[in-house]
Amino acid sequence: MVTIKDIARRAGVSPSVVSRALNNKYGVKESTRQLIKNIAREMNYYPNAAARRLVTRKSGMIGVMMADISEPFYTQIIKGMEYVASQTGYTLLFSNSYDNLEKTNVLQKMIVTENVDGLVIVGSNRQDTSFIGMLLERKIPFVLIERNFKKDKVNCIWIDNKKAAYTATKFLLEKGHKKIAHIAGNLQNQVAIERLAGYTQALKESGVPEPNRLVIHGNFVCEDGYRAMQEILRAQPDCTGVFVANDSMTYGALQAIHEAGFAIPQDIAVVGFDDLEFSAFTNPPLTTIRQPRYEMGKKSMEILIKILQGEEKNGINLCLPFELVIRNSA
16 A cells, blocks of 8 residues: 655655645645655555544545445446555445435435445436435535436446447347347346447348347346246247347346257357356356446546545546457357
């Protein structure tokens, strides 16, 4: 962990000068102040939160809300958050939102009872947005993951889901597949809508007629993927490709295909979305869109802490890159 002493040695000044510069105190030349701040930024230095709490009377806690923390999708996001928290002295307080903050009191509890300094909220339920105005009104810093709001003072981290889904579907088309089904997520979620739009755009551009398209909806869980794939096999038995809106549903789809006696990818090619930890070990290993989940968690905390410490202003909108990971399922 980088300390003030490390910065002082590199800048050739005393630790007290570094402290005054980073806290915008008097008695430091502007050129020296900028040098020290640049060095601190390069070395990824964060002021010790525990020490600051004694002065600011802040709780030192950051609330993190996810639909269901037990879901594998969140593991790397949590790891990224915890890495930054461990470097900066903040404590993370996790809670399930069940993807609907408006019907649960978890947000109020975080703010009133736990007195969190800031919040990271993961999820893209389109019907769950009124909390944004409330947080802005209370001036509680927050970062949203999986949402893209073009709105002042709202901080967002996301990937281009439509482009990613387009890339996945285009990959199947380039492999020669003409009848490609899609197992979509819950369309109350923005990510599900965008992934469906990417799938549809790729098929339209390639001239695939509507009778060759089939969309079955699930709720991002393995059981729904299994059920949806069974329905696809009944409704469109000559389907040769499937793009699934997340890896958890893809695991269920793979099982349904195996049980029906089809070979993957010889009979049916499958592409997922997320690149969860298990996706390299399915039978066969899964071709999927990789989301930078660790980076999402890490960046969300870095942004929030810099805002809390007055080093950044609200309104950061960060689109991270995705990657098509090609394995043996397509």
